[in-house]
Amino acid sequence: MYNVCHLQRLDDLSMRSQATGTGCHRTWPQPERLMPLPMDARKTPTELKVYVTSGEGVEITWSDGHRSRYDFPYLRDHCPCATCNDERQRKATETVVLPMYKERVKARTAKAVGNYAIQIEFSDAHKTGIYSFDCLREICPCQDCAREFRGDVKQTTA
Numbered sequence: 001m002y003n004v005c006h007l008q009r010l011d012d013l014s015m016r017s018q019a020t021g022t023g024c025h026r027t028w029p030q031p032e033r034l035m036p037l038p039m040d041a042r043k044t045p046t047e048l049k050v051y052v053t054s055g056e057g058v059e060i061t062w063s064d065g066h067r068s069r070y071d072f073p074y075l076r077d078h079c080p081c082a083t084c085n086d087e088r089q090r091k092a093t094e095t096v097v098l099p100m101y102k103e104r105v106k107a108r109t110a111k112a113v114g115n116y117a118i119q120i121e122f123s124d125a126h127k128t129g130i131y132s133f134d135c136l137r138e139i140c141p142c143q144d145c146a147r148e149f150r151g152d153v154k155q156t157t158a
């Protein structure tokens, strides 16, 4: 009976060599886990504040203790809806950037969508963007998250 877990691991020698402990009581390194955790603490909010009236933006505290601040123009620019995705891709391929005055966008309303997302209606009447917490953590404007989730390296020092 006890060697069932041996048999499962025998095909992966590198994993075996990294294992600690003996026999069935070995603990295996992280990559061995086949199923993703159902809940990622980094993407689970413990506190959510949306400052619609003051226009300050959205503030989220995450289960891992991290706090994210987004202002509404930033969220508008990162709207995850299909239309905005297309537009961003189109802009990325355009070579001429026209200097354009854009009014600072605000939020008209914000509401929760289930327990996984928030939907924001912006002052430019755009309201199809549903920001899942997954997505929000990934677009957190701080450098740590840029590095962790988007692989960005700040280019300002180049």
Ligand SMILES: [Zn+2]
Residues within 6 Å of the ligand: 079, 080, 081, 082, 083, 084, 085, 126, 128, 129
């Ligand atoms: Zn959009």
Ligand SMILES: [Zn+2]
Residues within 6 Å of the ligand: 066, 067, 068, 140, 141, 142, 143, 144, 145, 146
């Ligand atoms: Zn962050």
